[in-house]
Amino acid sequence: DIQMTQSPSSLSASVGDRVTITCRASQSISSYLNWYQQKPGKAPKLLIYAASSLQSGVPSRFSGSGSGTDFTLTISSLQPEDFATYYCQQSFSTPRTFGQGTNLEIK
């Protein structure tokens, strides 16, 4: 199975900050990497697919990059509604696997 490791596991930031979350795969997954946002008590929501494609309706302050084993999710200017948990997920092979999550909290 491909292991996905996110860093940091938790992060405190302020509104307006630029934030970067990293996801590393245990083997190369090309660009088969997706990012999801989850708020408490809600289902995950797709933000970025295929490493860098912004899902329709997602604000342009979200961006993704990377290929191979190393990927990043960047939020250019944090808004109050962005405080949530973020997960990366590989779609290169089965079983599909997720990172452990990054909890983004208000400083």
Add this chain to the structure above:
Amino acid sequence: QVQLVQSGVEVKKPGASVKVSCKASGYTFTSYGISWVRQAPGQGLEWMGWISPNNGNTNYAQNLQGRVTMTTDTSTSTAYMELRSLRSDDTAVYYCARVLVVAAANWFDPWGQGTLVTVSS
């Protein structure tokens, strides 16, 4: 709009079975796969498997093989996930999600609202 609506809360005893439904609307049901993902309380996301409503093909996570069955009813655009021999560590919120595929890339969108399954004696 594309929507997946899941069945309600379930409380089961250890050793019992549970069957969760996921009704799709707003798209052609047989054109997209459905994956199931679960989330134990306070934990991360675990992929359980996938089914193609078009032909019934399935792919299950190895740790659930023999206990899980995913099916679909194309007449009602509904997917089902049955988990047997329930244990306390099966307590989780269970999600269904539509699988979109472009070339070899694929992702989950949208997700159902989740179904809480509690296993307790």
